[in-house]
Amino acid sequence: MPEFKKPGPRPANEALTRPFWEAAQQHRFVVPQCVACDDFFWPPRAACPSCLREAWKWAEVSGRARLYSFTIVRQPANPAFLEGVPYVYALVDLEEGIRMVSNVVDCLLDDLQNEMSLVAMFEEMGDGWTLVKFRPARRQAR
Amino acid sequence: MEQIDSTIRGRTAIVGFAELPTQRTYPGRSTLSLFAEVARDAILDAGMRLAEIDGLITGDSTNSLLVAQTLGLTPRYTASMTLHGANGASAVATAAAAIAAGLATNVLCIFGESRPASSSRLNAEAVARDGGGPRTLASEWEAPYGPVIAANGGYGLMKQRHMFQYGTTQEQFAKCVVDERFNAVENANALWVGDLITIDDVLASRMTNDPLHLLEGVMPCSGANAAIVTSAERARTLPHPPVFILGVGGPVVTNDTMRTSHDITVSPTAIAAPLALAMAGYAPPDIEFVQFYDCYSIYVMMCIEDAGLCPKGEVGGFYQDTDTTYLGTFPINTDGGQIGGGQPTGAGGFRHVVEAARQIMRRGGSRQVPKADLCLVNGNGGIASVVTTLVLGSAATL
Numbered sequence: 119m120p121e122f123k124k125p126g127p128r129p130a131n132e133a134l135t136r137p138f139w140e141a142a143q144q145h146r147f148v149v150p151q152c153v154a155c156d157d158f159f160w161p162p163r164a165a166c167p168s169c170l171r172e173a174w175k176w177a178e179v180s181g182r183a184r185l186y187s188f189t190i191v192r193q194p195a196n197p198a199f200l201e202g203v204p205y206v207y208a209l210v211d212l213e214e215g216i217r218m219v220s221n222v223v224d225c226l227l228d229d230l231q232n233e234m235s236l237v238a239m240f241e242e243m244g245d246g247w248t249l250v251k252f253r254p255a256r257r258q259a260r
Numbered sequence: 261m262e263q264i265d266s267t268i269r270g271r272t273a274i275v276g277f278a279e280l281p282t283q284r285t286y287p288g289r290s291t292l293s294l295f296a297e298v299a300r301d302a303i304l305d306a307g308m309r310l311a312e313i314d315g316l317i318t319g320d321s322t323n324s325l326l327v328a329q330t331l332g333l334t335p336r337y338t339a340s341m342t343l344h345g346a347n348g349a350s351a352v353a354t355a356a357a358a359i360a361a362g363l364a365t366n367v368l369c370i371f372g373e374s375r376p377a378s379s380s381r382l383n384a385e386a387v388a389r390d391g392g393g394p395r396t397l398a399s400e401w402e403a404p405y406g407p408v409i410a411a412n413g414g415y416g417l418m419k420q421r422h423m424f425q426y427g428t429t430q431e432q433f434a435k436c437v438v439d440e441r442f443n444a445v446e447n448a449n450a451l452w453v454g455d456l457i458t459i460d461d462v463l464a465s466r467m468t469n470d471p472l473h474l475l476e477g478v479m480p481c482s483g484a485n486a487a488i489v490t491s492a493e494r495a496r497t498l499p500h501p502p503v504f505i506l507g508v509g510g511p512v513v514t515n516d517t518m519r520t521s522h523d524i525t526v527s528p529t530a531i532a533a534p535l536a537l538a539m540a541g542y543a544p545p546d547i548e549f550v551q552f553y554d555c556y557s558i559y560v561m562m563c564i565e566d567a568g569l570c571p572k573g574e575v576g577g578f579y580q581d582t583d584t585t586y587l588g589t590f591p592i593n594t595d596g597g598q599i600g601g602g603q604p605t606g607a608g609g610f611r612h613v614v615e616a617a618r619q620i621m622r623r624g625g626s627r628q629v630p631k632a633d634l635c636l637v638n639g640n641g642g643i644a645s646v647v648t649t650l651v652l653g654s655a656a657t658l
Binding site (some may be wrong): 189220 | 384385387388391392396397400402404405406408409410412413416417418422424467468470472476518519520521637
C-alpha cells in the first residue's frame, strides 16, 4: 500500500453535504440556493449568508463558469498528488454567482487565461467519490 | 465615512518591549520558557515591576489563562486572541480599549512559540500520512483538489490575479523581498542577518506554485516578543518616550478568499486602515513609515494599496520607484519584516508592532529611520481574512 493516498472529501458535517456528493456521483452539479431570497451560496452551511434563513434547497447549476485565478502546483501538500504535477489549482466563478476551488483539467498550462470560459465535468476518484472539476468550454458555433 | 469616535485616541501608549531573536528553533526551551524571558525583559524595559502588570493579552499558541498562571501574574483583565497573524496588532487595540475603559492599567501583550525542528513540507506530509488532519471546510472542498503547502495556494491565487488585473511584474514583487532583506541585514534579531540578496536571486528561486517564488514567502521560525501598554499619564513618567496609540481599525473580517466571490486583490486593510487613520486624524500622505504584515510579498504590497499609500493597482510601480529600506524615502518593515526576519510562529504579527515602537522611541540603532514620528502598523490573519490597523505616534503627533 502506498504511503500517501489522495484524500477524498472529508466533510465536517456529513449530513449537511451528502446530497452534493450523491448528486456528483450521478453527474449532477448542485449547490445551495435560498428558498427565501433565491441567492445561490457556497460553501453549503446551515443558513443562507444573505438572509440567515435556514430554508434552502439544492439547485442544479449549468456548470458554465469563468476562470477567476489560478496557481500551478509544483509542490503539493500531500505527496500523493506529486504524480500529477504540474497541475492547476483554481478559483472558478460559476455563472450563478458563486466561487469555488477546483482543478482546471484538459488544458495546456500556456493556454490558461483569467476569465476564460469553463464547463464543469465529473471525475471519479475511486472509493465512491466523484469530484466536480472544470475544463475549457468548446468554442460555440455562431 | 461615518463619524469616528476618537475617545481612545492618544489615551494609551506602548512604553516598553522585548524581542528574542528569530531563529529556526530554541533547542531545549519550551514556549513558556521563552515567554518568561521576554516578559521579564519587557517589564524591565518599561521601568515597571511584575506586580504592576494587571492585564494580559496573548495569542493562539498559548492561552492567557495558562500564561498568567505560569508567569505568576494575577491580571484583572485578560484576553486570548485567536486571529493568528492579526493577534499582535489586535492585542494592542484591545489593550488600548481596556485601559481607556478602566478595566486594566498596565497590560502585557506577549506572543511567541518554540517550534520543533521541522519544515512545512514535513508537517504537511505528517498530516497527509495521518489521514488529513481535522475535518474542516478545507478538508472537504480543497484537500481533494491537491492544495499546496501552508498558505502558498491562497497567496499565489491573489498574486496571479493582481498580475492579471494590474500588470504587476515578477521583478516588482522581487523588489519588495530585496528591500526587506536589506533591512534584515541590520537586525541582529533577524533570521537572515548579514545575507543580502538581489532581484535575480528572488527570480531564480524555485516556484512553490506559479507565480509564487520560494523567496517571496517566510521561513517558519521560533521566537517571542512582548510589549507593555499603559495609560498616557503613566507613560509620561516612564524611562522611554511613549509610543501613543492614536488610531485603531479592526479586527476587520471580510470575505473568505478561497470561497467568496469578490476581488481577492483587496484585503481587509481597505476597511481597517481608513478607520484607524480617521480615529488618529491623519491621512495616508502624513505617514512616515510602515510596518505591514508580510507573509508574502503580494500581501504587504496589496495592503500598501489598500491603506491608500499608493493608488490601487499601482504598487508594482511604487516599489520599482521607491527605496523602501530604512535608508529610503518610504521605509517599509525596517527590521526586515517576516520575509527578511523570519516568521516566529505566534509572534510573527507582533514583530511589526515592536519594530514600530522601537523606531518611534529612536532605538533603531544602525537602522533607525530619520522620520520616525508617525507609523501605520498592519496585522493580518488567515488567508487575507482579518486585519487590524494601528496608527502609532510620538508625543509630537498627539
